[in-house]
Amino acid sequence: MLQDKEELHRKLAELTQEHRELDEALAQVAQEPHYDQIKASRLKKRKLLLKDMISRINSQLIPDLNA
Template identity: 90%
Template sequence: MLQDTEELHRKLAELTQEHRELDEAIAQVTQEPPYDQLKASRLKKRKLLLKDMIARLNSQLIPDLNA
């Protein structure tokens, strides 16, 4: 169980870091017009996916109150 929790924390840190990096990448892509809207859209979709994954991991780390 402890290893599972440690693994979840490690994965959460990785996803959070990638989410931050996507923030920077999106800002860089959209900084100067005309910018690549397709690339920006793909980065934003990936960022939303990461946000969902981070939320799921956070919910797994919260102890089940009914247990």
Template identity: 80%
Template sequence: MLQDTEELHRKLAELTQEHRELDEMIAASLQESNTDQLKVSRLKKRKLLLKDMISRLNSQLIPDLNA
């Protein structure tokens, strides 16, 4: 069980880092004068997916209070 928890924390850290990087990429893209809206849209969708994955992992790490 401890190994599973460590794996979840590792994965959570990876996803959080990727989420931050996407945020920076989106901000940089929006600063450009010839912004590729399709690219920004795809980055935002990926960022939203990562947010959902991070939320799921966080909920798995919180102990079940009804147990």
């Protein structure tokens, strides 16, 4: 169980870091003279997927109150 929690915390840190990097990438794309809507859309979709994954891991890390 402890190893599983450690793995979840590690994965959470990785996903959170990637989410931050996507924020930076989106900001950079928005600053480009020729705004690439397709690239921005792909980055936003990936960012939403990461947000969902982060939420799921956070839910797993919260102890079950009924246990």
